[in-house]
Amino acid sequence: MVKQWGKQDKNDRRGQFFGLRRVAAVNAIAFVLALVSFGPAARGHEVVPSVADMTLVDGALAFDVQANLESFVAGIDLSGVHDTGEAADTSAYDALRAMPPEDLEARFRAFWPQMAAQITIRSDQGDLEPELTGVEIPSIENTELARPSVLRFRAALPAGATTVQVGWAAPLGVLVLRQQGVEEPYSGYLEGGTISPPIELPTGSRAASWQAFADFVPIGFRQMVPLGLDHVLFVLGLLLLARQIRPLLWQVAAFTLAHSATLVLGSLGYLAVPSAIVEPLIAVSIVYVAAENIFAGGSSRWRLPLVFGFGLVHGLGLASVLEEFGMPERNVLPALLGFNAGVELGQLAVILTAFLLVGLWFRDKSWYRPVIAIPASAGGGLIGAWWFFERVLL
Structure with a gap:
């Protein structure tokens, strides 16, 4: 009798395993189709002021x-x-x-x-x-x-x-x-x-300095949510692999510090890199994070410095966006700080929302990767690859 029950349990587990694989496959297809259909369109037709x-x-x-x-x-x-x-x-x-x-x-x-x-x-x-x-x-x-x-x-x-x-x-x-x-x-x-x-x-x-700061906060937030889909996909990629809050915070801090630095330097004219170089590199950063999420069991020792490096690139992209608005001559610093604060608030909103949506799944490590992390990373990686092709060849 014991052997029969053991055999039945084994069959049940096998059925659950193959059922899980089917669920993962369906999720992967859904993530990829949804993201790929949404991603390219979101770049070329953005409403700008x-x-x-x-x-x-x-x-x-x-x-x-x-x-x-x-x-x-x-x-x-x-x-x-x-x-x-x-x-x-x-x-x-x-x-x-x-x-x-x-x-x-x-x-x-x-x-x-x-x-x-x-x-x-x-x-x-x-x-x-x-x-x-x-x-x-x-x-x-x-x-x-x-x-x-x-x-x-x-x-x-x-x-x-x-x-x-x-x-x-x-x-x-x-x-x-x-x-x-x-x-x-x-x-x-x-x-x-x-x-x-x-x-x-x-x-x-x-306007007073505080007013210039306040005016540019919503501009920065809007450039992250909903217009900054490339920045959002990169941040979500960091979240998908991190099963614990501490490594995620380290990566987000590195990304924030890096893009804040180049945002300031680029906006003030101390650092200029052509968008023809910056935009494809932003796409590469999304592909890299997605690939590591899929093929690596955990964060490599190079992930943190690479996140910092890619953050420098993302900051240059944000600086080019801010240049289109034109900052007030007498309130450059308050406007710049307000824009950066808005970007950080948008980034925080993305992280908190995503963590609340998938945070509960972190507890079950056996199926979080195949059901959530890998399909979502695959979708983000395909969008990044398409953007790289679009920005280099089209």
Whole structure:
């Protein structure tokens, strides 16, 4: 009788083992398909803020705005999406992206009256009407990337006007507004649908240091969640292999220290590396962490220094993003610290969320790797490999 029960237990365990393998296989396929289908699209169509430089010239306000004009003309509501691929109908947007510059300019000029109605320019003497003065649209290089065009408009000031407020409607998305040509220039990050505080025209209205810090915290957070999918995948890769909190904290600390250092140096102009080198290396970092998670039983002695090295690369990538926003000249350090604080908060949110979702599985070491760690790492590694191919060859 004892032998029969022993044989039955052995068969049960064998059945559980093969059942576990089937579950792992299904999970692996699901992770890979979900991540691969989401990953590439998330890079090429990110919604980025419009950046407007405002200058007082001969009794009028002149605006130079770098923006994604295709999204405006296509009628995409940028307040409700983080990626243009999330819009209900992207066919019009994709068609506009493929247009030569002269055709897109003609379409935008026809659209301008609708956009002008969504722009608010309000002085202390009354509202101002924006007048289109020029459009610059670069040639098509890669339709998978947003085309950074420039539109120019002006608004004549009424006599006696000393302050102005600027904003635009929520569907136009976020606006980074920078005042030029004054001693204390205003610089602000305006969510779509909001309006700036009154800006002094003769002298400027530089925000306090604490305000500059606070303005750039959400920018940094947004560059990690939801826009920084490459940084998120790297951090999640660290979490997937670490079964204990101490080694994970060491790795996250090394990554944080490294990317903070190069973020500061890159943003201040002391360190410059072309994005053609930085972006593929970020993809390589994701592939490396994924491969080690899959093929190594535990962290190698080289993992911590490699994480630090890859952190230096990720920091350069974040610095290039911050450069697109343009930091306020008189509040560079507070803005930089605020951006970095936002990045760290976003990173912490990712780690805590992932740890809460999979932390309970760490207790059962026998099936955590095949069911959770390996499938998720495989999905992340495939996305990293695709990004490397995309960034080097496409």
